[in-house]
Amino acid sequence: MTTSVARVQTLLQEHPLIDGHNDLPIAFYELCGYDLDAYDLSVSVPKLNTDLPRLRLGQVAAQFWSLWVPQDEHAVRRTFEQLDFVHRLVERFPESMVLAPTADDVEAAFKERRIASLMGMEGGHSIGESLGVLRVMRALGVRYMTLTHNNNVSWADSATDEPVLGGLNEFGEQVVAEMNRIGMLVDLSHVSADTMRHALRVTTAPVIFSHSSARAVCDVPRNVPDDVLTTLAGNDGVCMVTFVPYFVSQPFVDWVAEVREPAESRGLDPLKPADQKKLEAELGKPRPRATLEDVVAHVEHVREVAGIDHIGLGGDYDGCPQFPVGLPDVASYPSLFYALADRGWSDEELAKLAGGNILRVLRAADEVSGA
Numbered sequence: 001m002t003t004s005v006a007r008v009q010t011l012l013q014e015h016p017l018i019d020g021h022n023d024l025p026i027a028f029y030e031l032c033g034y035d036l037d038a039y040d041l042s043v044s045v046p047k048l049n050t051d052l053p054r055l056r057l058g059q060v061a062a063q064f065w066s067l068w069v070p071q072d073e074h075a076v077r078r079t080f081e082q083l084d085f086v087h088r089l090v091e092r093f094p095e096s097m098v099l100a101p102t103a104d105d106v107e108a109a110f111k112e113r114r115i116a117s118l119m120g121m122e123g124g125h126s127i128g129e130s131l132g133v134l135r136v137m138r139a140l141g142v143r144y145m146t147l148t149h150n151n152n153v154s155w156a157d158s159a160t161d162e163p164v165l166g167g168l169n170e171f172g173e174q175v176v177a178e179m180n181r182i183g184m185l186v187d188l189s190h191v192s193a194d195t196m197r198h199a200l201r202v203t204t205a206p207v208i209f210s211h212s213s214a215r216a217v218c219d220v221p222r223n224v225p226d227d228v229l230t231t232l233a234g235n236d237g238v239c240m241v242t243f244v245p246y247f248v249s250q251p252f253v254d255w256v257a258e259v260r261e262p263a264e265s266r267g268l269d270p271l272k273p274a275d276q277k278k279l280e281a282e283l284g285k286p287r288p289r290a291t292l293e294d295v296v297a298h299v300e301h302v303r304e305v306a307g308i309d310h311i312g313l314g315g316d317y318d319g320c321p322q323f324p325v326g327l328p329d330v331a332s333y334p335s336l337f338y339a340l341a342d343r344g345w346s347d348e349e350l351a352k353l354a355g356g357n358i359l360r361v362l363r364a365a366d367e368v369s370g371a
Contacts, residue, residue, distance in 0.1 A: 099141060100117060155171040168202070196224070197231070213295075244316050
């Protein structure tokens with residue numbers, strides 16, 4: 001392990017670690033209404049998974065900040081407010097952070113030892129069915145859009161809603177084509193398997209999964225089936241493995257299913273940590289803990305099926321109430337790399353996982369768009 005620690009720390013000094021999905025914007029809104037004076041992110045903020053000291057400890061070189069808002073009539077306005085928050089966050093800490101929408105910008109920031117900040121909209125509802133809004137978001141630096149969140153949009157089916165279209169409709173295909181044209185990455189996390197397959201058929205640029213894991217390892221609709229991972233390799237895209245316990249631990253998923261009915265009868269939510277403790281005590285059914293080893297299993301499965309060139313990381317910190325044992329916050333990324341190094345991953349493989357693959361996809365998207 002000592003050899004792996006030194007090796008990984010050196011590697012992450014030489015190759016940027018890029019995370020595909022962090023929900024700090026909505027977490028900060030819920031904590032203090034985007035008030036950057038209320039909580040100083042240059043010091044430890046225990047109420048969050050993310051702050052600048054822990055990003056440094058985690059050797060995070062670049063972060064895609066998620067712009068997620070509820071799916072209602074205010075979604076477009078609230079997405080602009082989140083975009084404004086990211087801009088103000090970066091402006092607040094110019095010595096530590098910089099907006100970096102392109103691969104070249106990320107690499108320049110890495111040389112300066114500043115954290116490159118990119119943005120991704122989490123849900124097609126954020127454009128209000130308007131290609132014009134989509135174009136403006138891209139002009140303001142948004143680099144990806146997740147086609148849906150937990151509910152369908154009129155033009156695409158979600159993984160966690162009842163299917164209506166069986167994928168995309170004609171306008172959904174237009175959205176994907178316009179994203180290709182303007183250099184915005186198509187993000188297929190959250191969408192149904194049929195939407196994944198449909199988007200992969202019509203896209204002309206590599207796609208991403210900003211925070212999804214492998215369905216063969218943990219059977220939930222939010223994860224990626226093996227046939228899609230195989231198609232993703234042919235598309236030259238990237239699946240950025242997430243750390244969310246409900247997406248990585250099959251025993252935890254099974255426990256949630258087992259206690260859901262008694263939980264609902266008690267007015268409890270089996271995905272909330274406080275309610276989980278009550279359910280454990282009342283039902284005598286201990287909750288299985290997701291672990292770093294569960295995440296390793298997903299990373300290695302995606303590598304096996306899609307290939308080493310098609311894998312990345314999207315932790316989803318500050319977007320979930322709990323994380324696996326061994327991966328509690330953004331300072332934890334090196335621990336995952338230590339584990340993979342101990343399992344025989346080469347420096348070249350680790351560098352691709354860390355950020356090399358997503359940098360390639362960013363460049364490919366710009367090449368397709370002519371940017």
